[in-house]
Amino acid sequence: MKYNKKYVVSESYFLQHIAPPILAMTVIGAIWEMYTRLAKIPTYILPSPVTVIDHFYNNFSNLVTSGGITLIEAVAGFIIGSTLAMATAVLMGLSRILERSLYPVALLVKVTPMVAIAPLLVIWFGFNMIPIILVAAVITFFPVMVNTYIGLRSINTGILDVFKSVHASNWEIFINLRIPSSLPYVFAGFRVAIPLSVIGAFVGEFFSGNRGLGGIMFVAYHNLDMPALFSAILILAIIGICLTVTISYVEKRWLFWHESFLNR
Amino acid sequence: MEGHISISGLSHTYVDKDVQTTTLIDINLQASRGEFVSVVGPSGAGKTTLLKTIGGLVKPSIGQIFINGNSPKKAQRFKNIGFMMQDPSLIPWLNVMKNVQLPLKLNPSTNQDQSSRALEWIESVELTDYVNYFPHQLSGGMKQRVAFARAMVIDPDIMLMDEPLGALDEITRSSMQQHLLNVWEKTGKTVILVTHSIREAVMMSDRIIVLSPRPAKIIGEVRVNIPRPRNERLEHSDIFQQLIQETKKILEFTKTA
Numbered sequence: 387m388k389y390n391k392k393y394v395v396s397e398s399y400f401l402q403h404i405a406p407p408i409l410a411m412t413v414i415g416a417i418w419e420m421y422t423r424l425a426k427i428p429t430y431i432l433p434s435p436v437t438v439i440d441h442f443y444n445n446f447s448n449l450v451t452s453g454g455i456t457l458i459e460a461v462a463g464f465i466i467g468s469t470l471a472m473a474t475a476v477l478m479g480l481s482r483i484l485e486r487s488l489y490p491v492a493l494l495v496k497v498t499p500m501v502a503i504a505p506l507l508v509i510w511f512g513f514n515m516i517p518i519i520l521v522a523a524v525i526t527f528f529p530v531m532v533n534t535y536i537g538l539r540s541i542n543t544g545i546l547d548v549f550k551s552v553h554a555s556n557w558e559i560f561i562n563l564r565i566p567s568s569l570p571y572v573f574a575g576f577r578v579a580i581p582l583s584v585i586g587a588f589v590g591e592f593f594s595g596n597r598g599l600g601g602i603m604f605v606a607y608h609n610l611d612m613p614a615l616f617s618a619i620l621i622l623a624i625i626g627i628c629l630t631v632t633i634s635y636v637e638k639r640w641l642f643w644h645e646s647f648l649n650r
Numbered sequence: 651m652e653g654h655i656s657i658s659g660l661s662h663t664y665v666d667k668d669v670q671t672t673t674l675i676d677i678n679l680q681a682s683r684g685e686f687v688s689v690v691g692p693s694g695a696g697k698t699t700l701l702k703t704i705g706g707l708v709k710p711s712i713g714q715i716f717i718n719g720n721s722p723k724k725a726q727r728f729k730n731i732g733f734m735m736q737d738p739s740l741i742p743w744l745n746v747m748k749n750v751q752l753p754l755k756l757n758p759s760t761n762q763d764q765s766s767r768a769l770e771w772i773e774s775v776e777l778t779d780y781v782n783y784f785p786h787q788l789s790g791g792m793k794q795r796v797a798f799a800r801a802m803v804i805d806p807d808i809m810l811m812d813e814p815l816g817a818l819d820e821i822t823r824s825s826m827q828q829h830l831l832n833v834w835e836k837t838g839k840t841v842i843l844v845t846h847s848i849r850e851a852v853m854m855s856d857r858i859i860v861l862s863p864r865p866a867k868i869i870g871e872v873r874v875n876i877p878r879p880r881n882e883r884l885e886h887s888d889i890f891q892q893l894i895q896e897t898k899k900i901l902e903f904t905k906t907a
Contacts, residue, residue, distance in 0.1 A: 544739030547707050551733045552804065553726040554756040562756070566743050643742040648786050 433612045441613035442620060449602070453621040456587050456598040459515055460625070463522020464583035468530040468576065470523070475534035479564075496528040500586060504593045518590030518598070525586035526579040533575030537568025570644045573637040580629045588622060654683040654840045655704065655808060660713030662699055672865040673699045677713070679859065679868065681808075684838040688851035690897065691861030697844040698812050700866065704842065705731050705810045718807055725807075729759065732806035732839075736813040738797035740785040746772060746796050747781040753804045771799035774833065791822035795829075802833070808840040816846065824882060827853060835879060848901075852893045853880060860900045870900035 415435045421427070422434035429437055442449065474492065478485040500521060507517035541563055549559050591600020599618045606614035641647055660677040663670060673696035681687045689697050702708040704715055706722025717725040725731050740749050750768040772781055775795035785793055794814060801809060814830075815823045831854060834841060845851050851858045852874055860870040874893055876884065884890050 542739065544735055544737045545741060547702075547735070548733065548739055548753070548800070549756060550707055551705055551726060551731055552729050552753045552756050553723070558756050562752075563741075566741075643784055643786060 430610045430612055433616055437613050438616040438620070442617040445614070445617065449599075449617055449621050452597070452599050452602050452618075453625060455515075456584070456591060456600065456622070457625050457629075459518045459587040459590070459598065460522050460583040460629070462515075463519045463586055464526050464580060466519065467523035467526030467583065468579060471527045471530035471575075472534045472572065474527075475531050475538060478535055479538045492528055492531055495524060500525050500589055504589050508590070508593045513594045513596055515597075518587055518594065518600075521590035522583040522586035525582045529578040529582070530572065530575040533571040533578075534568055537571025538564045540571065541567045570641055570646065573633070573641065576633050576637075577630065580633050581626045584622060584626050584629065654685070654718060655679070655681040655842065656714075656716040657704065658714050660700075660703065660710050660715065662696070662703060662708065663711045674703070674710075675865045675867050677866070677868060681840055681842065683840055685857065686834060686841045686843070686855045688843045688845055688855035688858045689861060690845060690848055690851050690858060690901065691866060692863045692901070693846060695861045695864050696866035697861060700861075701810050701812050701842065701844050705733055707733075727757070729753065729757070729804040730807040732801035732804065732809045734794075734797055734801045734809065734811045734814040736816045738785075738790075738793040740793055740796055740800075742785050745782050745784050746777060746788070749785070749796055750799045750803055753800060768799070768803055771803050772796075774802075775799045775829070791818055791826065794818060794826065798830070798833075802837075806839065808842070809834075811841065811843045813845055814843075815850065823850075828881065830854070831878075831880060848894050848897045849885070851897065852876075852890060853884065858893075858897055860897060869903075870897075872897050872900070 419435050422432055427434075433441075474488055478488055503524065504517070504521050507520050511517040511520065545563060546559070549563060554562075587598065588600045588603075591598040592604050593600075595601055595604040599622055603615055603618045605611070606618065638647060657677055657679040660674055660679075661672065662674040663672045665671075677700065679687075689700065691697050699708055703710050704717070704722065706715075706726050715722055717730060720728070720730075722731070741752065744752065747765070747768060750772055751764050754764045754767060769778075769781070772778055775798055777792060777795055777799070780788065780792065785796070788796065794817075798814070815826050818826060827850060834854075841855075843851070843854060848858075855874055858872040858874060859868055860872070861867065862869045872893060876887075876889060876893075
C-alpha cells in the first residue's frame with residue numbers, strides 16, 4: 387500500500403472552512419455599504435463596497451496586469467531572498483566564525499526599516515524591476531535565514547546516534563538528517579516571508595511610482611482616488627492569500643510526517 | 651584472555667556549567683563472542699552512558715575499550731556495532747523500507763544488495779505488509795521492530811541495546827523478548843542489554859552485571875545457568891525465581907549501603 391493522501395474539496399470541507407469566511411465578509415460588506423449610504427460618507431473618505439466593485443470591474447485588465455507585475459516581483463524577490471538566506475544559514479552552521487560575523491550584519495539589515503532602504507535602492511538601480519525585487523529579497527531574507535539556521539541545529543539526538551553508530555560522514559549527516567529536519571522550520575520562515583515579499587515589492591513600487599500595484603496606489607493616493615486605492619488593496623490581499631495557500635499546500639505535501647500535520 | 655568486548659579501567663566524567671559529574675568508575679567487563687550480557691542498576695546510574703561508551707558515541711575519560719580487538723570508533727567504521735535504544739529513533743520522513751536500509755546507505759562499504767537485505771530483516775520482524783508505511787502510522791511495538799531490523803541489517807558483531815522494550819506494554823514486551831531471543835540464538839551475536847527489569851535480564855541473558863547508583867561501579871555479577879531455548883514457562887520455575895531474588899539482593903544492598 388502506498389501512502390498518499392488526496393486533497394479534494396469535499397462538501398463538509400466547504401461548509402466548515404470556506405463558507406464561514408465568505409459569510410463573515412458578506413456581513414461586513416453589507417454593514418459597510420449601509421453605513422456609507424445612510425451616513426452619506428463621501429467617496430473620497432470611504433467608498434462603498436459597490437463603488438469599489440464597480441471600479442474593480444471597469445479597470446479589471448489594468449488591475450490584473452499591475453497585480454501580475456507585483457506578483458512577479460514579489461515571487462522573484464522571495465526566491466532570491468530565501469535562496470541567499472538558506473545558503474547563509476548553512477554557512478553559519480558550518481563555522482562559528484562565519485556565524486559571528488554574518489549574524490550581526492543580517493540583524494542590522496533586519497532592524498533597518500525597509501521604507502528607508504527602498505528609496506536608496508531605487509536611486510542606485512533606477513526605475514525598473516531590479517530595486518523592487520531587491521527590496522522584496524531583503525525583507526524576505528531574515529525570517530528564512532533565522533528559521534533555517536535554527537532548523538539545521540534542531541536534530542533528534544537519538545537519530546544522530548544512529549548515524550554516528552555506523553560512522554556516517556558529516557556530509558551524510560548534513561544531507562540525510564540536518565536538511566530534512568530543518569524543513570518544518572524553513573517552511574515556518576517561508577510563511578512569514580511570503581506576505582513580507584508582497585509588502586516589499588509594493589513598497590519598492592511605491593517609491594519608483596511607475597509600475598505595479600504600488601504605482602497604481604501612488605497615483606491614486608495623490609488624486610484621492612479612493613475606489614482605485616481600495617481595488618489595489620483588494621488585489622494585494624488576493625495575491626497574499628494565493629501565495630500563502632500555495633506555500634501551505636507545498637508544506638502539507640512535504641511535511642506530512644511532521645507532528646504539526648499529524649492528527650489533523 | 652581478551653574477550654570479544656573488553657573493557658578495562660573505564661571511567662567517565664563530564665563537566666556541565668562548571669559542575670563536574672562522574673558517571674562511571676573503574677568498570678572492568680569482558681564479554682565473550684556470542685555471550686548475552688545484561689546490565690541492571692538503579693535508574694540514573696549511568697547504564698546508558700556505559701552502553702554509549704562501548705559503542706563509541708561517548709568518549710571515556712579514562713580506560714580502554716576493545717571490540718574484537720579494535721577501538722569503538724574503528725568498530726563503527728566497519729559497521730560492527732548495532733544499536734537499539736529505548737526510543738526507536740526512526741526517521742519520520744522515511745518509510746519502513748528506507749529506515750531499515752539507512753545504515754547500509756550510510757558509509758557504504760561493499761556493493762551489497764541493500765533492498766533484499768533490508769527486506770529479509772523486515773520479513774524477520776513480520777512487517778512485510780508495512781514496508782511502505784511511515785513511522786507515524788505504526789504502533790510502538792512495530793516501531794521497535796523496525797528499529798531492531800535497522801540495527802540488524804548491517805549484520806553487526808555486537809548488539810548494544812538500551813532498554814529497547816522499556817516503553818512497550820506487557821504483552822508486546824514478552825513477545826518481543828521471545829523474538830529477540832530467537833534471533834539471537836540463530837545469529838549468535840554478542841549482546842549487551844541494559845534493562846531495569848530483572849525478570850527480563852534473567853529471561854534473556856547468560857550473565858547479569860549489577861551496577862551501583864551513580865557514580866556507577868560494578869558491584870555484582872549473577873550467572874544465569876538456565877539451558878536454552880528459553881520461553882515464558884520458565885518464569886514459574888524455582889531457579890528463575892531464585893536468580894531474580896539473588897539479583898534483587900545485590901541491588902537492595904546498594905541502597906542500604
